[in-house]
Amino acid sequence: MQERAKALFMPRQDLIGFAVLALILIVILPLILDVFRLNLVGKYLTYSFVALGLVLCWGYGGILSLGQGLFFGLGGYCMAMFLKLEASDPVSTKIQSTPGIPDFMDWNQITAIPWWWQPFNSLTLSLIAVVLVPTLFAFIISVAMFKRRVGGVYFAIITQALAAILTILIIGQQGYTGGVNGITDLRTLLGWDIRSDNAKLVLYFVNCILLFGCLLIAQFIRKNKLGRILVAMRDREERVRFSGYDVANFKIFVFCLAAAISSVGGAMFTLQVGFMSPSFVGIVPSIEMVIFCAVGGRLSILGAVYGSLLVNWAKTSFSESFPELWLFAMGALFIGVVMAFPNGLASLFLRYIEPYLPAWYHGKAKPVQPAEVVEKAPLTSTDTQPETATSKSTEKQSDETVPVNSLEGGVYVD
Amino acid sequence: MSIKANDFVLEVEGLTVSFDGFKAVNDLSFYVNEGEIRVIIGPNGAGKTTVLDLICGRTQATTGSIKFRGKELTRMKEHEIVHTGVGRKFQNPSIYDDLTVFENLEISYPRGRSVFGALAFKRDKEVIREVEATAETIFLKDDLDKQAGLLSHGQKQWLEIGMLLIQKPDLLMLDEPVAGMSVAERKKTADLLNRITEGRSVLVVEHDMQFVEDIAHRVTVMHQGKVLSEGSMTRVKNDPKVIEVYLGH
Ligand SMILES: Nc1ncnc2c1ncn2[C@@H]1O[C@H](COP(=O)(O)OP(=O)(O)OP(=O)(O)O)[C@@H](O)[C@H]1O
Ligand SMILES: [Mg+2]
16 A cells, blocks of 8 residues: 555666667667668657657557658658758858749749748747647647547548648648758758768767657656546546546647657657658658557557667668568558557567566566466467466555556456 | 525426437426435436436537536536536446556546646545545455456446545436346445435436335436436335336336
């Protein structure tokens, strides 16, 4: 009963999980990879922001969005607009008919920077816009939908439609957005050449720090009452509503949070890759993000990172040899994961690896006997922990671990 | 609190709801006293659940008025109705399977109900004490750390009742609380309801006649959306109209 009082923000297992990820991303990968490969990993990691947002909004809140590219893209475009203005100084654009404006504007016979581009002359305003614009967008969408109690498949379809609409808009308004090519040829950030190896290295670490910041926010949410309300809402929305909660507000909050996290990833993408284009906004990238999240495990915030890394690594290696087959492979991967491991890699870890980890991992409070787990595991077709293990551990553990384990599974066999 | 004869907790007057022309509840009026256990009985499809839906705001009334302690409920949002002190249990046990019994009760505890309230919510001594006290009342003290999905059917029903109790509602509405319970569990539930009526009124929909006899102060019999008969259990049981449409078969 004592233990229940301290609702742990970071239980031992989670702390170790965070530490291992930090070790991999911040120490091991920079040591073994050259800058080119590390930059590639950095790019993959920008997607994991989106996947992380999906863990909160889809895994926990039950709100499937098929349009997260919208927020990734908007964040990325806000960053790109700043960098493009900086790259378009009158000296380097003196061959244009109107020097001092972005090249694609010049090609489209536009002679002055439009008013809504003006704030992006300032880095501060641009950084605010990176998060604010997508979040505001998410706020408008979610208020319009959730206050009217539109949810489930309808919501997913609407987000997908919005992602498609934004893509079409960006492509159509070539003179203001760079069209289908996107905003390219970005060079410096306040005079600092972002294309240099040194900059790529620094940006990789900045990206890692931001990612861990977002992971900590997500960890706070899932260990907070708000996280439990999200789970409750996902399973029994009516019950939550008739327990005195305005359910729509919680959905709006988590959807906006997911958008804000995605937007940071988008901005870091632009910085590390050096351009932003509509191909990261539309339906296909949005669905890919859902796949990263599903592969990692939609209830696991660390799984979101591993899922993004693994799928993208597979994509890169695979599409180098068979580019035309990649989409099919991806589709098969998604269906395979959803059918065989509804909770992704994280559930495999919980079932096959965690029980074998040494005692220091579990701390003294978790007396799980691997033998028992092995015996039971093949019998249950769902990927829950065997009931015996769960009920045994409940007595000695704080309640923190029980719901986490239980979240990993769907149906209990009792 | 003084209890006057006309000091009703709940006043339902001329309540009608029409689903595409079909009047599931038709010009219904009834009044519930302070501290009273009122049971609504009636054949399947009589409109009993719909009445509870109307009171708690799940369904919008076509016409009529529902006053709770003088406040008109028909225009309020669901969560606002809960905040005025109306709690409702659903016909099928509706609990959060993935959370523990403790967490189920904690979420129902009436604090931190806004987004930022929830973010700032602390599991302090008061919350733990309330949760433990409620768990004791609903016979689940030893199962606090159990995942709610693993409870037996009867225990789930109790848990949902507990989730309402912890909100300390003035009006508790229960839709078939003993459905699927064993005889022993029914008896315990009847005791439970008789214990918790202090300072609150209870509106129960139930089919189990023995259970109704055990708990009801007054009974309202519904038929085709209207009140067929009302009064004490003995009176209602001997009403020829009731025998004909409901108890007779
Ligand atoms: N949302 C709705 N739309 C259309 N018809 C409805 C709706 N809700 C209820 N009804 C109809 O209203 C009638 C009353 O239903 P209600 O669920 O209130 O009955 P009940 O008395 O609770 O029955 P039971 O004892 O079976 O639970 C039924 O004929 C039902 O089909
Ligand atoms: Mg009913």
